[in-house]
Amino acid sequence: MRVLLVEDDPMIGRSVQQGLRQDGHTADWLRDGQQAELALATTPYDILLLDLGLPGRSGLDVLARLRRSANNIPVLVITARDAIADRIRGLDAGADDYLVKPFDLDELSARMRAVQRRHAGRAEPVLENGSLRMNPATHELTLNGAPVALSAREFALLQALLEQPGVPLSRARLEEKLYGWGDEVESNAIEVHIHSLRRKLGAEQIKNIRGVGYLVPRLS
Numbered sequence: 001m002r003v004l005l006v007e008d009d010p011m012i013g014r015s016v017q018q019g020l021r022q023d024g025h026t027a028d029w030l031r032d033g034q035q036a037e038l039a040l041a042t043t044p045y046d047i048l049l050l051d052l053g054l055p056g057r058s059g060l061d062v063l064a065r066l067r068r069s070a071n072n073i074p075v076l077v078i079t080a081r082d083a084i085a086d087r088i089r090g091l092d093a094g095a096d097d098y099l100v101k102p103f104d105l106d107e108l109s110a111r112m113r114a115v116q117r118r119h120a121g122r123a124e125p126v127l128e129n130g131s132l133r134m135n136p137a138t139h140e141l142t143l144n145g146a147p148v149a150l151s152a153r154e155f156a157l158l159q160a161l162l163e164q165p166g167v168p169l170s171r172a173r174l175e176e177k178l179y180g181w182g183d184e185v186e187s188n189a190i191e192v193h194i195h196s197l198r199r200k201l202g203a204e205q206i207k208n209i210r211g212v213g214y215l216v217p218r219l220s
Helices: 010-022 033-042 057-068 084-092 103-122 151-164 171-178 188-203
Strands: 001-007 024-028 046-049 075-079 097-098 128-129 132-134 140-143 207-209 213-215
Touching: 001 010, 001 033, 001 140, 001 171, 010 024, 010 103, 010 207, 024 033, 033 046, 033 057, 046 057, 046 103, 057 075, 075 084, 084 097, 097 103, 128 151, 132 151, 151 171, 151 188, 171 188, 171 213
Parallel strands: 001 024, 001 046, 046 075, 075 097
Antiparallel strands: 128 132, 132 140, 207 213
């Protein structure tokens, strides 16, 4: 999952970014509301983690302007403001969920997954397609009931494809999901990951639509 974290406290920002990366996410971190708006306008993120008390532009302003522009990115507000009135303002401004600091990183990850499921119209936390069964919460994958070991980026790539079975994702889109700012990306990185996944899962599990991208065929 490609995550934008907007948090002006350096200690919290570093620890949350590190925790997200350890959990297998691609996490970019900004400390300013105006910078966040620019990033959201230029990079397709899967979810926004937004503090409210930001320099440059408040989190509520960022959220309101985001929704006015018809951007429906999932937004999880993370803030020290625990008053009921603040929660109501955040939710009414367009937030999907609200988490008060200090919080446990495991709870943050669980709430992120729940928000993503709601946006995708899924209730079931496990992704299934044919003989593949993936649990994003436990980072487990099985093929015909047998566990398959994947690297963090292989897991993230396959998850992106399983979330939209039958829909091709371009190499550029997959790179955006797997690599954050400052990451070095080899020109054939996606192809290398795809080759490894096909070797572990079988070539029929991931199809290449020439000139378009990669997909997992939708199976019952």
